[in-house]
Structure formats: C-alpha cells, structure tokens
Amino acid sequence: MERKNFLKSLFVGAVSVPAVLAACSKDDADAATPATGGSTSGGGSTSGSCAVAPTETEGPFPTKVPSSYVRADITDGRAGYPMTATITITNSNNSCAALAGALVDIWHCDAEGNYSEYGGTGMQSTNYQAVHFLRGRQTTDASGQVKFTTIFPGWYSGRATHIHVHVYSATGTSLKVTQIAFPEGTGTAVAAVNGYKKGLSGYTSNAQDNVFSDGVAQELATVTGSTTAGFQLNSTFAVPA
Numbered sequence: 001m002e003r004k005n006f007l008k009s010l011f012v013g014a015v016s017v018p019a020v021l022a023a024c025s026k027d028d029a030d031a032a033t034p035a036t037g038g039s040t041s042g043g044g045s046t047s048g049s050c051a052v053a054p055t056e057t058e059g060p061f062p063t064k065v066p067s068s069y070v071r072a073d074i075t076d077g078r079a080g081y082p083m084t085a086t087i088t089i090t091n092s093n094n095s096c097a098a099l100a101g102a103l104v105d106i107w108h109c110d111a112e113g114n115y116s117e118y119g120g121t122g123m124q125s126t127n128y129q130a131v132h133f134l135r136g137r138q139t140t141d142a143s144g145q146v147k148f149t150t151i152f153p154g155w156y157s158g159r160a161t162h163i164h165v166h167v168y169s170a171t172g173t174s175l176k177v178t179q180i181a182f183p184e185g186t187g188t189a190v191a192a193v194n195g196y197k198k199g200l201s202g203y204t205s206n207a208q209d210n211v212f213s214d215g216v217a218q219e220l221a222t223v224t225g226s227t228t229a230g231f232q233l234n235s236t237f238a239v240p241a
Contacts, residue, residue: 050096051218053237056179056211059164061115063135066105066166073149076133080111080151081193082230087180089144089167092238098144099241102175103168106148107135111196113156139170152193152231157202160209161190167239176239181206181216182223189223189231 063069075082087104090096109115112126116134120127134153138146155161163180184190184205194200206212212219218237225231 050090050092050238052092052240053176053178053218055177056164056219058166058177061107061109061118062164062166063105063107063132064117066135066137069132069136070138071136072138072147074106074134074136075150076116076131078110078133078151080154080196081227083150083152083225083233084230085148085150085163085180085233085235087146087148087165088234088236089140089146090236090238091241093240096238098140098142099239100140100142100144101170102140102144102239102241103137103170103172104140104146105135105137105166105168106150106163108150108153108163109156110134111151111154113154113198152189154196154198155203158204158210160184160204160206160212162209162211163233165235165237167237169241175241176237178237179211179219180221180233180235181212181219182221189225192227 085106087106089099089102089104091099107115110133114124114126114128116128116131118124119129134150136148136150138148140146153161153163161182161184165176165178165180166174167176167178168174182188182190190200195203206216206220219235221233221235223231223233
C-alpha cells in the first residue's frame with residue numbers, strides 16, 4: 001500500500017506524523033504468539049528455553065511479490081557501504097534447532113531512506129514504484145542460515161536503522177514477521193556510517209522508535225566491519241515452526 005494512501009485510510013484530509021509512526025508500530029499479531037514461558041524483552045515470548053522473535057509490523061512498504069525476488073544479492077546497484085547480512089532461523093518448537101528449508105524475505109530502505117516499489121507521493125517524493133532494489137528471498141540451509149549481499153541501510157524520519165524480515169515455512173505458511181535492530185552509539189556501525197549524506201541530525205534512536213522502544217534484546221544484530229572494508233551483520237531469530 002502506498003504510504004500516502006495508508007495515511008488516508010487513517011485520517012481524512014490531513015497527513016499526520018503520528019499516523020506515520022503508528023504505521024511502523026508493533027503489530028497486534030504478537031498477542032497471538034503462543035508462549036509456554038514468561039514474556040521477554042522486545043515483545044517476544046518464550047517457548048520452553050527458546051525465546052520466540054517478537055512480531056512486528058511489515059510497515060507501509062512490504063515486498064509486493066516476494067516470490068519474484070529469489071536472490072542473494074539484493075543491491076541492484078544502489079550506492080552505499082557494502083554489507084553481508086547472515087540471518088539464522090531456529091525452531092522454537094524444537095529446542096531451538098536450526099530450521100532448514102524456511103523461506104526468508106528481507107527488505108530495507110536505501111542510503112537516502114527510500115524504499116523500492118513505492119514513491120511518487122507526499123511521504124516519499126522520489127518514485128521507485130518500478131524498481132525492486134534491496135528486496136530479496138532466500139531458503140535456509142541445513143544450518144538454518146541465509147545470506148544476503150546488500151548495503152548498510154539509511155534511515156528516515158520516525159524510525160531507527162532497521163531491516164524487515166518475514167519468515168515462511170517451506171510450504172509458504174507465514175511463521176513470523178519481525179525486524180532487525182542495529183546497535184547504536186560510539187564505536188558502532190551506525191555511528192561510523194553517520195546517516196550517509198543526511199548525517200544523524202533528527203535520527204530516531206532505538207529507545208525512541210515506536211517498534212523498538214520496548215526493548216531490542218531479541219532483535220539486536222551483531223554488526224562488525226568498517227566503511228572501508230564493508231560490514232557484516234549477524235542475526236538469529238527463533239520462530240514457531
């Protein structure tokens with residue numbers, strides 16, 4: 001759904017910044033996630049000794065036809081610091097064993113904070129509806145891993161740096177929609193990238209982000225590397241499969 005149309009569905013005749021933030025807030029579906037243990041930081045739940053990844057909103061920019069973008073390199077020529085994203089999926093219903101054969105979709109904004117497949121509206125003036133950069137799908141291997149070649153994401157108003165993740169079973173059943181958060185502060189990759197040309201003035205931190213403000217313990221990636229050598233991101237999510 002276009003961001004402008006999304007806002008129109010919430011308010012008539014006015015574009016509201018709070019509405020934009022609400023569009024990126026936590027999804028009510030998390031309440032339906034079964035839990036055999038207590039609640040955990042970040043909105044997830046526990047299943048035995050395995051913490052289930054929090055359920056988050058897909059946001060206003062989900063990939064429209066994810067099955068069309070089965071690929072490991074999702075860069076599509078977008079400028080930015082190179083980054084390899086390694087995501088590991090485990091099965092919370094099987095003692096956190098690696099989940100092989102799962103479909104993993106990711107998508108994120110470019111260095112300027114824009115998404116492909118959307119635009120030409122008041123909320124994203126640049127029209128990228130006809131292109132599909134920084135979106136892709138991979139199938140987990142025997143270790144439950146997928147790897148994507150991409151760029152370090154930029155940021156846009158109201159959100160911290162993040163990557164969207166949607167995990168499906170091998171048969172296409174949705175198992176989890178969540179997001180990856182990035183470490184912040186002195187010495188981190190976010191500080192090194194410094195918002196690309198935008199800088200970090202006006203940046204929304206994880207603590208102030210509507211999605212991550214309740215905690216990022218289960219969503220916070222490990223990010224190493226540099227602007228000269230490129231970055232490596234590692235993230236692990238448990239899903240009920």
